[in-house]
Amino acid sequence: MAELSYRKYEAPSGEFWLWFLQRVTGLLLIALVLLHGWFNHFAQIDAFEAGLQDEPVVFSVVADRLTRVGFIALDLALLTLVLFHGLNGVRTVLLEWRPAARRRRAVTRSLIGIGVAAWVVTFIALVVLIL
Amino acid sequence: MKQITLQILRTGYGGEDDRSRWERFDVPVPTGRSTVLDALIWARRHTDPTLAFRNACRVGMCGTCGVRVDGRETLACRTYLQPSETSGSDAPEIRIEPLRILPIVQDLITDRAPLHAAIDRLPGVSRDDEPASTGTQATDPDAAARDCILCGLCVSACSVAGLNPGFLGPAALVRASVALDARGGPEAAGVLDAVGGSDGATGCHTLFECTAVCPRGVAPTVAIQRLKRRVVKRQLGRLLRTSSRTGG
Amino acid sequence: MLQRVSGLLLAGYLFFHLGVINLSLAGAETFDTVTKWVQHPVFTVLDNLLIALVLYHAINGVRVMLLETGFGLRRQASMFWISIAATAGIAAYMLYLNIPLIFR
Numbered sequence: 001m002a003e004l005s006y007r008k009y010e011a012p013s014g015e016f017w018l019w020f021l022q023r024v025t026g027l028l029l030i031a032l033v034l035l036h037g038w039f040n041h042f043a044q045i046d047a048f049e050a051g052l053q054d055e056p057v058v059f060s061v062v063a064d065r066l067t068r069v070g071f072i073a074l075d076l077a078l079l080t081l082v083l084f085h086g087l088n089g090v091r092t093v094l095l096e097w098r099p100a101a102r103r104r105r106a107v108t109r110s111l112i113g114i115g116v117a118a119w120v121v122t123f124i125a126l127v128v129l130i131l
Numbered sequence: 132m133k134q135i136t137l138q139i140l141r142t143g144y145g146g147e148d149d150r151s152r153w154e155r156f157d158v159p160v161p162t163g164r165s166t167v168l169d170a171l172i173w174a175r176r177h178t179d180p181t182l183a184f185r186n187a188c189r190v191g192m193c194g195t196c197g198v199r200v201d202g203r204e205t206l207a208c209r210t211y212l213q214p215s216e217t218s219g220s221d222a223p224e225i226r227i228e229p230l231r232i233l234p235i236v237q238d239l240i241t242d243r244a245p246l247h248a249a250i251d252r253l254p255g256v257s258r259d260d261e262p263a264s265t266g267t268q269a270t271d272p273d274a275a276a277r278d279c280i281l282c283g284l285c286v287s288a289c290s291v292a293g294l295n296p297g298f299l300g301p302a303a304l305v306r307a308s309v310a311l312d313a314r315g316g317p318e319a320a321g322v323l324d325a326v327g328g329s330d331g332a333t334g335c336h337t338l339f340e341c342t343a344v345c346p347r348g349v350a351p352t353v354a355i356q357r358l359k360r361r362v363v364k365r366q367l368g369r370l371l372r373t374s375s376r377t378g379g
Numbered sequence: 380m381l382q383r384v385s386g387l388l389l390a391g392y393l394f395f396h397l398g399v400i401n402l403s404l405a406g407a408e409t410f411d412t413v414t415k416w417v418q419h420p421v422f423t424v425l426d427n428l429l430i431a432l433v434l435y436h437a438i439n440g441v442r443v444m445l446l447e448t449g450f451g452l453r454r455q456a457s458m459f460w461i462s463i464a465a466t467a468g469i470a471a472y473m474l475y476l477n478i479p480l481i482f483r
Contacts, residue, residue, distance in 0.1 A: 023444055023447075026437075026440050026444075027441075027444070029437075030437050030440075030441070033433060033437070037430075042476075045480070049479075059410040059411060059414075062410070082393060083393075086386075086389065086390040086393050087390070089383075089386045089387075089390060090386075090387065090390050093383050093386070093387065118394065118397055121397075121401060122397055122400075122401055125400075125401040125404045126404070128404070129404045
């Protein structure tokens, strides 16, 4: 095979997967955010208006909900997906300005750092509450 | 006679910091079928012989006279003037600028090398390998993609190309799509890998800016969405193959 | 472009939201203080803005994904206006549901 005289270009496939996962997580988040909004706000407002609760938001209800595996799973899934979708979106916007390669890595690393830190802090807060 | 005022953005005359400047040309419009290109030719012949613009066929086939008229990309030879009876300072005014993104050579002439360079980044796709029209394009949108004349209007109109200089751009992505229709196998895989990142099809924001300005009725947005689906298929297939190899 | 702006605003809100929730989960008393604060009508109005933002981002995201999978590429202008109308419609309904919370 003859050598090509000009450099051919191959997009890193990691970029493709980030683009693809952005769409997948977006779709999942539509379902999760609907559930989140329903349980945390509208269901409680209904209960409040029906006279079952003194206040629209009651700590014991939230704490009680977090003893159930389904809600813990929902919250953790929401936390993980929303952090990925949000920070990956921010990364796309930032990298579209075409910073230098060194800066690109810095952007990616700091966003990963922010994401992991936010996840851990929230996870600890949840665990403390559940225990 | 009816008259029109052209405000033309002129570039490339050196001087203090070599800045572009607007220059005014009052041009008579003899018929209702006069085009922006006719007005430019009149201005060069009668007002300023140094006014630089490019043209060849005058019938929208060659794609060399692309400019921006009142901020919108168009072929000067296919854009009709709307003059009025009033003349002098009351005559209607249009602004003519060179295409964006492509480097300016002089006045309205832009360097088309980036269009060719983008096609060169696609493995196995040659810029000489003209996407020959089959004559069946009237109903088939994919066949219409072969009518691209590489005029560069789509690239100038594209926000993503304006933001990211590494973006392949609608014209080259249309070429990639046409090449994929023509051949398969390992060559197609190479093209798909080249267009699978944020500089390629998946960088497209689906804003239809390119499609709105194409003088040949090519819909780059449609071609690019087809590329995205092909890239998804290829990457998912690849993932399944690797996982079945390592898993089984 | 609006998809980017709404996305960035939502990302900003995400961290504000996580921060507030993490603080409020410290115990029943802090939780009650925080919920007292956010039940103020001003927050309800802001909540409605948030709902509108989420709706816009989600519906527009679905619109783009439909276009990317090849639906409605030839009718993209009507696709855009349908998505705007759906966003406005649902946001207005949410506002209607929340009116008693704003004026109570």
